[in-house]
Amino acid sequence: MTTIRRFREDDWVRVWPFLRDTFDAGDSFVHAPGCGEADIRREWILAPRATYVACEEDGAVVGSYTLKANQPGLGSHVCTCAYVVAPAARGRGTGTLMCEHSQLEAAALGFRAMQFNLVVSTNDRALRLWQKLGFATVGTLPRAFRHLRFGYVDALVMYKEIVTLPD
Amino acid sequence: MTTIRRFREDDWVRVWPFLRDTFDAGDSFVHAPGCGEADIRREWILAPRATYVACEEDGAVVGSYTLKANQPGLGSHVCTCAYVVAPAARGRGTGTLMCEHSQLEAAALGFRAMQFNLVVSTNDRALRLWQKLGFATVGTLPRAFRHLRFGYVDALVMYKEIVTLPD
Numbered sequence: 001m002t003t004i005r006r007f008r009e010d011d012w013v014r015v016w017p018f019l020r021d022t023f024d025a026g027d028s029f030v031h032a033p034g035c036g037e038a039d040i041r042r043e044w045i046l047a048p049r050a051t052y053v054a055c056e057e058d059g060a061v062v063g064s065y066t067l068k069a070n071q072p073g074l075g076s077h078v079c080t081c082a083y084v085v086a087p088a089a090r091g092r093g094t095g096t097l098m099c100e101h102s103q104l105e106a107a108a109l110g111f112r113a114m115q116f117n118l119v120v121s122t123n124d125r126a127l128r129l130w131q132k133l134g135f136a137t138v139g140t141l142p143r144a145f146r147h148l149r150f151g152y153v154d155a156l157v158m159y160k161e162i163v164t165l166p167d
Numbered sequence: 168m169t170t171i172r173r174f175r176e177d178d179w180v181r182v183w184p185f186l187r188d189t190f191d192a193g194d195s196f197v198h199a200p201g202c203g204e205a206d207i208r209r210e211w212i213l214a215p216r217a218t219y220v221a222c223e224e225d226g227a228v229v230g231s232y233t234l235k236a237n238q239p240g241l242g243s244h245v246c247t248c249a250y251v252v253a254p255a256a257r258g259r260g261t262g263t264l265m266c267e268h269s270q271l272e273a274a275a276l277g278f279r280a281m282q283f284n285l286v287v288s289t290n291d292r293a294l295r296l297w298q299k300l301g302f303a304t305v306g307t308l309p310r311a312f313r314h315l316r317f318g319y320v321d322a323l324v325m326y327k328e329i330v331t332l333p334d
Contacts, residue, residue, distance in 0.1 A: 032240030073199030074313045075285055075322070115308065117284075118242055139306015139324045141282065146241045155242070157306045157324055 002062065002094055004101045007051035012041065014061040015053060018086035019044060026148025028123045029082070033148065049079075049109065052101065054094050062089035065098045067105060070115050079111040095126075099133050103162050113161045120145045121154040135160045169229065169261055171268045174218035179208065181228040182220060185253035186211060193315025195290045196249070200315065216246075216276065219268065221261050229256035232265045234272060237282050246278040257292075266300050270329050280328045287312050288321040302327045 007015070019040055023031040031040065044066055045051050054063035063085040070080040081102045085094045106114055116135065119126055131137075139157030147153045174182070186207055190198040198207065211233055212218055221230035230252040237247040248269045252261045273281055283302065286293055298304075306324035314320045 026241060030238045030240045030242035032243075035240065071197045071285060071311075073197045073202065074193060074315070075197035075311060076199075077313060077319075078308070078311050113309070113311065115311070118238060138308060141245070141305060141324070141326055142280070142328060144238075144242060144245050144280065144282070144326075146244060148241070152244075157308070159308055159311075161309060 001057055002054050002092075002097055004052050004054050004098060007045065007053050007064065011053050011061055011064075012045070015044070015064045016040070018088075019064070019084055021087055022084045028120050028126065029084075030118060030145070044082075050105070052098070052105075054085075054098055062086045062092075063094040063098055065102055067102055067109070069111070070117065077110075077112040078115050079106045079109075079113070080115050080117060081106075090125075095129050096133065099129065103133075103160070107162050112163050113159060116156075116158040118145060119156040119158050120147065121156055122147060122150060127156070130158050133160075169221050169223055169259075169264055171219050171221050171265060174212065174220050174231065178220050178228055178231075179212070182211070182231045183207070186231070186251055188254055189251045195287050195293065196251075197285060197312070211249075217272070219265070219272075221252075221265055229253045229259075230261040230265055232269055234269055234276070236278070237284065244277075244279040245282050246273045246276075246280070247282050247284060248273075262293075262296050263300065266296065270300075270327070274329050279330050280326060283323075283325040285312060286323040286325050287314065288323055289314060289317060294323070297325050300327075 023029050024033045026033045048066035048068040051066050053061045065081055065083040067081050069076040070078045083098050135158040137156050138159040141155040143152035144155040145153050190196050191200045193200045215233035215235040218233050220228045232248055232250040234248050236243040237245045250265050302325040304323050305326040308322040310319035311322040312320050
């Protein structure tokens with residue numbers, strides 16, 4: 001069984017390798033391939049409101065996600081998340097588990113909606129997952145992502161209200 | 168005649184009052200009303216790639232805008248800008264002048280598109296201006312802005328490719 005808990009400092013050595021491999025693929029995240037560990041650590045651990053890891057029963061870390069406000073001030077009721085599943089652990093529901101967990105966490109932290117700012121349009125796996133979990137495609141950014149293999153491709157903005165808002 | 172040039176340190180005392188008044192209105196920018204000068208200075212002057220001011224012939228500063236990459240790495244060919252016209256100087260074309268200037272600057276800096284991440288849907292003046300200047304509404308974020316008078320209102324994502332991209 002996979003469980004999700006807050007990131008601890010000693011998780012980094014297990015998280016960094018699969019973040020690096022994922023970003024280096026250049027097909028799903030804007031982080032430039034080859035970007036340094038310190039930069040990624042700052043963005044994955046220090047900048048977010050909270051960071052989580054998905055763990056197997058034997059303690060193996062198979063995924064991680066971050067949660068933070070997408071805008072300050074008058075836009076701070078909308079959060080954004082980023083999820084990475086270790087390549088070796090894909091296809092076993094870890095992404096679903098983390099996204100469902102993040103929506104509960106976001107609601108508990110007082111956020112009212114969740115926005116993904118840049119979902120790469122060729123990332124079928126992610127698209128199917130977010131759609132299954134109730135996210136709507138609310139925007140299309142023409143050629144906003146420079147895919148390492150395909151060149152410039154569209155990116156999607158996806159959005160879900162996670163609590164009922166008063167009119 | 169209004170001209171546009173790069174921000175200089177001694178402009179801040181003229182820029183800050185109309186930034187503050189604009190943000191305090193709580194109807195067009197996410198910056199929380201009452202947020203401190205140091206925070207705004209960091210965001211308006213230090214964080215952007217470049218900051219500009221619009222000046223009248225007598226030296227009065229009547230507007231300012233910022234320009235920066237909207238994403239790092241594989242999304243860094245898309246920039247974003249923020250424009251503020253001093254309330255007393257509105258309706259005289261300063262917004263148009265700054266937006267046209269920013270597109271030329273962005274192209275010169277190597278950006279290929281410009282994205283506005285959160286245009287408040289009730290901000291008719293801004294919407295008309297961006298549409299006139301060729302920006303398309305590419306997304307709608309449900310109730311993503313907490314308007315000080317109207318409560319939660321939609322925000323729009325607007326986008327314009329500023330140079331021709333290869334397919």
